[in-house]
Amino acid sequence: MFSQEGYQLRLEWGPEGVTALQGCDVLIVVDVLTFTTSVDLVVGNGGRVRPSRWVPESGRTLRPASLTGMTGEVELPSPNGSNLCALAAGTGRHVLAACLRNASAVARRAAELGETIGVIPGGERWGLNILRQGSREFGPLRVCVEDHLGAGAVLAALPGKASPEAQLAVAAFRNTDVAAAVRDCASGLELSGNGHAADVDLAVELDVSGAAPVLLDGVLVASG
Numbered sequence: 001m002f003s004q005e006g007y008q009l010r011l012e013w014g015p016e017g018v019t020a021l022q023g024c025d026v027l028i029v030v031d032v033l034t035f036t037t038s039v040d041l042v043v044g045n046g047g048r049v050r051p052s053r054w055v056p057e058s059g060r061t062l063r064p065a066s067l068t069g070m071t072g073e074v075e076l077p078s079p080n081g082s083n084l085c086a087l088a089a090g091t092g093r094h095v096l097a098a099c100l101r102n103a104s105a106v107a108r109r110a111a112e113l114g115e116t117i118g119v120i121p122g123g124e125r126w127g128l129n130i131l132r133q134g135s136r137e138f139g140p141l142r143v144c145v146e147d148h149l150g151a152g153a154v155l156a157a158l159p160g161k162a163s164p165e166a167q168l169a170v171a172a173f174r175n176t177d178v179a180a181a182v183r184d185c186a187s188g189l190e191l192s193g194n195g196h197a198a199d200v201d202l203a204v205e206l207d208v209s210g211a212a213p214v215l216l217d218g219v220l221v222a223s224g
Contacts, residue, residue: 002016002020003020003021003023004020004021004163004165004166005023006161007116007160007161007162007163007166008115008116008117008159008160008161008162009116009117009119009155009158009160009161009162009163009166010024010116010117010118010119010162010163010165010166011118011119011120011121011151011155011163011165011166011169012118012120012165013120013121013122013123013141013143014080014084014120014121014122014123014141015083015084015087017118017120017121018084018087018088018091018120019087021118021120022091022093022118023116024093024114024116024117024118025093025094025113025114025115025116025117026093026094026095026096026110026113026114026116026117026118027088027091027093027094027095027096027117027118027119027120028095028096028097028098028106028110028117028118028119028120028151028154029081029084029085029088029095029096029097029098029120029122030081030097030098030099030119030120030121030122030147030150030151030154031078031080031081031084031097031099031121031122031147032099032100032146032147032149032150032182032203033144033146033182033187033188033191033199033200033203034063034064034078034191034199034203035051035076035078035080035081035082035097035122036081036097036098036099036150036213037064037099037100037101037199037202037203038063038064038067038076039076039081039097039099039213039220040097040099040101040102040209040211040213041064041067041068041070041101041202042067042070042071042074042076043211043213043220043221043222044101044102044209044210044211045068045069045070045071046071046222047070047071047072047073047074048072048073048074048219048220048221049073049074049075049076049097049213049219049220050073050074050075050076050218050219050220051075051076051077051078051081051082051083051085051086051215051218051220052075052076052077052078052082053077053079053082053083053086063196063199064198064199064202064203065196065198065199065202068202073219079125080122080123080124080125081097081122084120084122085097085215085220088120088215089215089218093114094110094113094114094214095214095215096109096110096113096212096213096214096215096223097213097215097220098119098150098151098153098154099150099203100149100150100153100178100182100203100204100205100206100207101202101203101205101206101207101208101209102207102209102210102211102212102213103150103153103154103156103157103206103207104153104157104207105207105209105210105211105212106154106212106213107154107155107157107158108157108212109212109214109223110154110158110212111158111159115160117158117160119151119154119155119166119169120151121143121144121147121148121150121151121169122147123141123142123143123144123147124141124142124144124187125139125140125141125142126139126140126141126142144185144186144187145181145182145185145186145187145188146181146182146185146187146188146203148169148172149169149172149173149176149178149181149182151166151169152169152170152171152172152173152174153173153178153206153207155169155170155173156170156173156174178204178206179204179206182200182203182204183200183204188200
């Protein structure tokens, strides 16, 4: 019902979105604050990222600012982006990881890999705070500004007939001061308020990276 058949470019949110769009040739996961931004920084340095499930009790968080010089293989936990990568991998489709930093590069690679492309903004989870131990791991999906704009940035760089859902994301991207919106939205303010403004600064940089991370055998690596 929600697969947006008849359109080459599609958008749907979260884990349910992966299921709805699993018929696409390519699935692109977007989790701007902060999983896919972290992935871009590592893969852009020639490294590899192994997504892993985030465990609240571990106290581990994603810190893009700490990854700017990272090479080799790194394991990155995330309650949203990494879980979506695993779900998307299970569909057997091509899976890529996109953020604002590498939106155009990922779009170019996705267009080479297939004709129908599903973009999956991860969103956030109500009741979840990855900066605090003991917070609930799962809550209802919260549609968020940063992932909607990140999805729009990717879709704006893609050719093809777009669904209304995809068109709205593109319109939001093209008609918004993206950096200001991400800094001032709830997610951006939460990170900055907890001392991680440098992570937000890295996340709002647009098309500064040529990396197009693709998921192969459970690891995100440079594509092409």
